[in-house]
Amino acid sequence: MELRSTVYRHLVDHGAAPSRQHLTELVGDVEETDALLAELHDRHLLVLDDRDGRVGNIRMALPFSNDPTDFVVTTDSGRWWANCAWDSLAILAALRIDGRITSTWSDTGRPVGLAVSDGRLVDARGSIHFAVPAARWWDDIVFT
Amino acid sequence: MWTLTQDWYGDRLDPDYSPASIETLQALLDGVGLTDAFWNLTA
Numbered sequence: 001m002e003l004r005s006t007v008y009r010h011l012v013d014h015g016a017a018p019s020r021q022h023l024t025e026l027v028g029d030v031e032e033t034d035a036l037l038a039e040l041h042d043r044h045l046l047v048l049d050d051r052d053g054r055v056g057n058i059r060m061a062l063p064f065s066n067d068p069t070d071f072v073v074t075t076d077s078g079r080w081w082a083n084c085a086w087d088s089l090a091i092l093a094a095l096r097i098d099g100r101i102t103s104t105w106s107d108t109g110r111p112v113g114l115a116v117s118d119g120r121l122v123d124a125r126g127s128i129h130f131a132v133p134a135a136r137w138w139d140d141i142v143f144t
Numbered sequence: 145m146w147t148l149t150q151d152w153y154g155d156r157l158d159p160d161y162s163p164a165s166i167e168t169l170q171a172l173l174d175g176v177g178l179t180d181a182f183w184n185l186t187a
Contacts, residue, residue: 005159012157045163063153090153094176114149121146134173134183 003027003036004045007061012095015078017058017066031138047141063090075099084144085128092116152171 010018010062020033027033034056040046048059058060058066064080064087065071071082073091075098082088088101101114106129115122137144151172155161164172166185173183 002159004161008157043163063156086145086149089149090156093146093150093153094156096154116146130182133181134185 002067003033004040005059007040007046008064011064011066011080013060015080017061017064020056020058033048044138044141063094063143065088071101071103073099073101086130088114089121145176148172148178151175 003023007017010016010022011049013031020037024030024033026090026115027036037046037048037056037058046096047056049055049057049059049066049104051059060066060083063082065083067081068124069081071084071088072082073082073088075092077095077097080091082091082101083104088106092101093098096117098118100116103112104110113125132139132144152164152169170183170185173179173185
């Protein structure tokens, strides 16, 4: 079983990443599961959670967030949280389907909506702010 | 941004996904005009 692919498939199908417990049941061994997840985390293919009560679970499978965020992506097939504005677009790009993004403008607090229709971004106005230089994105990916 | 995003993330869900090299990703940024030092992927 290719764990990364399994995680992403579960996330797409269910709107959330599989739990560490679920993955352990699939893999059959908790130590092997943790080792596989740690390797994926070290290779920046997943982001594991280090918060109390959630250690070892998946926090992010970029561009998807496993926690509720202000960036919600909705398609006819499902609904997912993104980590940021760029990840919102990235979810639709990764799914290769049309959909809608809802969020809030950070400067005004007003709601913002974007849509991809027929594979094209519709009426795209505004900007995405990148606060962290690219070389440092993975210094603290949760902050980024 | 949309074009960049499609190129950057378009294959993320492929079962055979393999991360692109830094050089490939840098070329994607360059290709959409993000050539300022801020966008350098390597320190």
